Amino acid sequence: MDCVFCKIINGELPSDKIYEDDKFLAFLDISPVNKGHTLIIPKEHYENLIATPDELARELLVIAKKVAIAVKEETNADGINFGLNNGEAAGQIIFHTHIHVIPRYQGDGLSGWPNKKYEDGEQTEMANKIRNKIN
Numbered sequence: 001m002d003c004v005f006c007k008i009i010n011g012e013l014p015s016d017k018i019y020e021d022d023k024f025l026a027f028l029d030i031s032p033v034n035k036g037h038t039l040i041i042p043k044e045h046y047e048n049l050i051a052t053p054d055e056l057a058r059e060l061l062v063i064a065k066k067v068a069i070a071v072k073e074e075t076n077a078d079g080i081n082f083g084l085n086n087g088e089a090a091g092q093i094i095f096h097t098h099i100h101v102i103p104r105y106q107g108d109g110l111s112g113w114p115n116k117k118y119e120d121g122e123q124t125e126m127a128n129k130i131r132n133k134i135n
Contacts, residue, residue, distance in 0.1 A: 005041050005096040018070070023056070024063050029100070034108060036075040038101040040064050046097045048086040060099060068101045077103030 007013040009025055018038060019026035029037040040063055046052040052060070068080045083100035085092035104110065118126070 003045060003096050004094050005039075005098065006045055009041070009043050019063065019067055021063075023059060026063065026067050026101075033081075033100075033102045033110065034075070034077070034104065036071045036077070036103045038067055038071055039098050040067055040101065041096060041098045047095045048092060049084050049097055049099075050086055052097045057097075060097070064099045064101055071101050071103050075103040078106050079104040 004013065008015045008027065015025075015027035017025060017027045019040070023044070024040060024042055026038050026040040029039050040060060042052065042056055042060060044056070046056075049057060049060075064082060068082070071077065072080050081100070081102040081104055083102060084098075
């Protein structure tokens with residue numbers, strides 16, 4: 001397999017590990033948004049969160065919370081962003097499920113997402129369509 005994260009899990013590529021158990025690995029991002037930016041990955045390969053089994057996804061969030069508490073404390077961050085990109089259009093670069101834990105600071109120069117507007121009635125229509133797709 002040519003997955004960078006699988007190579008890190010298998011010890012073929014180095015990483016600065018900060019957490020590991022039998023199912024997950026957390027390590028510092030080599031191109032951090034801010035220092036302390038951490039990636040958490042399941043050791044089993046899944047393309048993204050949508051492809052990840054529900055139980056593993058639940059466990060991933062619990063680990064992300066533990067890591068975030070430690071990152072926030074150690075970096076004296078004012079806040080934490082959790083990031084999950086699913087698919088190329090969403091900014092996913094490595095196609096192995098992973099969650100970003102990013103320490104944030106007041107005035108760190110990063111901004112939120114742009115906002116768009118719904119036309120009259122469009123928001124209710126969209127909500128109905130999405131609601132009907134949820135099992």
